Amino acid sequence: MASSYFDSSHLLWENPQPQFTNVEIFRRMVNRKRGLNLKDYHEFHRYSIENYSFWEDAWQHLRIIYSVPPQSVITEGSIPNVPIWFPGARLNYAENLLWRNDDSIACTAGGEPGKVAECTFRELRLRVQKMASALRANGLQIGDRIAAVVTNSIEAVVLALATASIGGIYSSTATDMGSQGILDRYRQIQPKFLFSETEVMYAGKTVDLRDKVAAVIKGLQQHGLKCTVLLPSAITAKEIEVGGDSNTTTLRKFLATGTGSELVFEQLPFNHPLYILYSSGTSGPPKCIVHSAGGVLMQTLKDQRMFFDMKDSDTLFQFTTTGWMMWNFMVSALASGCRMVLYDGSPFHPTLEAYLKFISDAGVTLWGTSPRFLAEVKGRKITPLEIGSFEGLRTMAVTGAVVTPPIFKWTQEAFGGKFHFVSTSGGTDICCAFVGGVPSLPVYVGEIQHKALGMAVEVFDENGKNIEHTGQAGELVCTRPHPSLPVMFWGDTPDGKKLRDTYFNFYPGVWRQGDFMVVNPKTKGIMILGRSDGVLNPNGVRFGSGEIYTVMERYNTIIEDCICVGQRRANIDEHERVLLFLKMRPGNNFTATLENEIRSSIRTALSARHVPTHIFEVEDIPVTINGKKIEIAVKHIVSGSNLKPSGTVANPESLNLYYKYKNIEEIAKNHRAETKSKL
Numbered sequence: 001m002a003s004s005y006f007d008s009s010h011l012l013w014e015n016p017q018p019q020f021t022n023v024e025i026f027r028r029m030v031n032r033k034r035g036l037n038l039k040d041y042h043e044f045h046r047y048s049i050e051n052y053s054f055w056e057d058a059w060q061h062l063r064i065i066y067s068v069p070p071q072s073v074i075t076e077g078s079i080p081n082v083p084i085w086f087p088g089a090r091l092n093y094a095e096n097l098l099w100r101n102d103d104s105i106a107c108t109a110g111g112e113p114g115k116v117a118e119c120t121f122r123e124l125r126l127r128v129q130k131m132a133s134a135l136r137a138n139g140l141q142i143g144d145r146i147a148a149v150v151t152n153s154i155e156a157v158v159l160a161l162a163t164a165s166i167g168g169i170y171s172s173t174a175t176d177m178g179s180q181g182i183l184d185r186y187r188q189i190q191p192k193f194l195f196s197e198t199e200v201m202y203a204g205k206t207v208d209l210r211d212k213v214a215a216v217i218k219g220l221q222q223h224g225l226k227c228t229v230l231l232p233s234a235i236t237a238k239e240i241e242v243g244g245d246s247n248t249t250t251l252r253k254f255l256a257t258g259t260g261s262e263l264v265f266e267q268l269p270f271n272h273p274l275y276i277l278y279s280s281g282t283s284g285p286p287k288c289i290v291h292s293a294g295g296v297l298m299q300t301l302k303d304q305r306m307f308f309d310m311k312d313s314d315t316l317f318q319f320t321t322t323g324w325m326m327w328n329f330m331v332s333a334l335a336s337g338c339r340m341v342l343y344d345g346s347p348f349h350p351t352l353e354a355y356l357k358f359i360s361d362a363g364v365t366l367w368g369t370s371p372r373f374l375a376e377v378k379g380r381k382i383t384p385l386e387i388g389s390f391e392g393l394r395t396m397a398v399t400g401a402v403v404t405p406p407i408f409k410w411t412q413e414a415f416g417g418k419f420h421f422v423s424t425s426g427g428t429d430i431c432c433a434f435v436g437g438v439p440s441l442p443v444y445v446g447e448i449q450h451k452a453l454g455m456a457v458e459v460f461d462e463n464g465k466n467i468e469h470t471g472q473a474g475e476l477v478c479t480r481p482h483p484s485l486p487v488m489f490w491g492d493t494p495d496g497k498k499l500r501d502t503y504f505n506f507y508p509g510v511w512r513q514g515d516f517m518v519v520n521p522k523t524k525g526i527m528i529l530g531r532s533d534g535v536l537n538p539n540g541v542r543f544g545s546g547e548i549y550t551v552m553e554r555y556n557t558i559i560e561d562c563i564c565v566g567q568r569r570a571n572i573d574e575h576e577r578v579l580l581f582l583k584m585r586p587g588n589n590f591t592a593t594l595e596n597e598i599r600s601s602i603r604t605a606l607s608a609r610h611v612p613t614h615i616f617e618v619e620d621i622p623v624t625i626n627g628k629k630i631e632i633a634v635k636h637i638v639s640g641s642n643l644k645p646s647g648t649v650a651n652p653e654s655l656n657l658y659y660k661y662k663n664i665e666e667i668a669k670n671h672r673a674e675t676k677s678k679l
């Protein structure tokens with residue numbers, strides 16, 4: 001079947017000086033070093049996935065700081081398909097981030113309380129030194145876990161880097177995660193230390209975390225917890241007691257236990273664990289994904305310098321909490337000598353306009369955000385250039401969900417048209433991206449520009465056949481190892497059974513990411529169409545929910561959000577049917593006229609077979625605390641399963657709204673009668 005995804009590619013942006021980009025400089029360096037003649041990014045990418053020596057080139061180009069050089073690039077490890085990278089090398093992640101020791105600003109931190117804190121590179125290093133000294137004095141050793149429930153603040157950066165300097169393993173969650181969600185994660189990794197906020201502000205409200213912290217401490221006491229450190233209020237900076245445990249102390253007292261020792265960067269193997277991240281946990285207990293220091297360092301630096309053309313003169317603002325991999329990704333920007341702007345709180349408080357002004361005023365040059373946020377600005381008919389000049393903006397990087405073509409177009413225009421719009425996709429599983437931006441290539445509307453260097457991404461059909469050249473959609477797979485494969489799942493068997501079952505079983509020996517994608521045979525541009533477990537399959541036509549969301553974008557001034565899932569009840573339905581749920585913006589009604597209009601738009605833009613069987617209005621759309629729609633949970637619920645919401649769901653009560661759709665026949669009958677009356 002010929003593809004209709006890319007019938008017309010519209011140019012969105014082109015770099016007037018591609019030759020000066022980091023990626024072009026890197027390509028020319030490889031040509032000189034290897035005596036090659038790689039003419040463009042396409043050839044460079046091919047070289048990067050066919051030769052492991054590419055990673056040696058990357059080591060050199062990214063200027064990795066090390067004390068012992070590697071003996072080779074790759075060797076076999078104990079987990080099949082997960083090799084050991086750069087055996088013999090010794091390095092430290094924190095040392096690679098803290099080389100800069102001057103009085104330029106390293107971090108600017110803002111948030112809802114309105115205060116802005118700053119810290120220079122020299123001060124950051126001193127704060128890390130103080131924290132590391134206290135951690136050592138209190139017994140942190142190589143391989144010990146530190147768990148944190150923290151805001152996106154300078155303190156969180158200090159804590160992660162101090163932990164890394166000693167060779168501890170750092171894991172954090174956002175403060176809005178429920179105590180059950182926190183315990184589901186931290187009980188598995190048995191942290192020695194817990195660092196926690198006590199009071200924060202979110203959406204204009206003071207949130208008292210004392211009960212939650214007390215519950216977490218209690219739940220971790222039987223699981224190896226030795227010491228809890230309470231951070232002062234994120235609003236007033238006052239110390240707050242939680243009480244009841246002699247191993248609990250305040251940050252001030254904890255830091256005072258340090259001996260003032262020098263900052264020592266333990267020299268560790270490339271594969272030494274750095275972070276533990278978690279699978280979403282929306283459909284089962286969260287998996288504890290362990291990432292290596294060398295892997296995270298190399299891949300995040302590669303993505304930042306190649307996709308975003310990051311330089312030491314840049315100011316990066318990544319909107320994230322500490323519970324999303326984009327936080328870990330962001331922190332690496334220090335290694336490029338870049339300034340980071342941190343923000344904690346809701347972007348809608350006190351107003352969306354105030355948040356946009358903060359970004360413009362902070363002189364952000366690289367802005368990382370989500371399509372959901374941009375859709376909201378668009379939907380509220382806000383004109384960003386009336387709020388700030390955004391004159392420094394050079395690159396906007398968007399991730400976290402499918403970016404639809406209307407969002408590409410609107411964003412480029414709304415923020416002044418000159419910057420590089422980068423759509424990327426990767427995930428927690430690799431703590432970097434599979435596909436993303438190439439500043440030396442043109443951007444086409446709706447297309448992620450290319451595969452990342454070193455990432456052997458292909459599109460497979462159900463039988464494991466590469467169908468990329470056909471322009472048809474299939475599974476995103478990665479056919480060769482790369483340095484930030486997880487080194488293990490915490491608590492897995494030594495041969496990594498759980499890890500292999502998760503990624504390498506569906507297509508034996510090949511990484512399956514669980515995303516549904518398609519490649520434009522002409523431009524090589526990529527579209528991610530949704531999660532593959534949410535792929536819709538009515539009457540044998542397979543498509544991604546992202547295709548429906550693209551059409552729905554045109555209604556986003558009246559429809560706040562929507563979710564599209566397949567329904568197939570065991571022993572009842574012969575075929576899958578597609579259900580589309582809409583959350584209306586206040587003051588707008590879901591009428592039969594609107595429903596007909598939506599059906600007709602989907603039919604025209606896609607095909608008659610894409611039109612949902614039923615469209616319903618709902619009060620809320622379930623999302624994770626990182627703002628991702630939870631299609632898989634809704635799919636299970638409407639198909640007749642009972643689901644226990646995990647701590648990852650931001651609005652767990654919303655799931656209850658979907659159970660009634662198990663009785664679809666009755667609901668549909670009532671719905672027809674109701675919408676007719678609202679015509």
Ligand SMILES: CC(=O)CC(=O)O
Nearest residue numbers: 399400425426427428
């Ligand atoms: C890079 C990403 O892909 C981020 C995410 O969606 O979790």
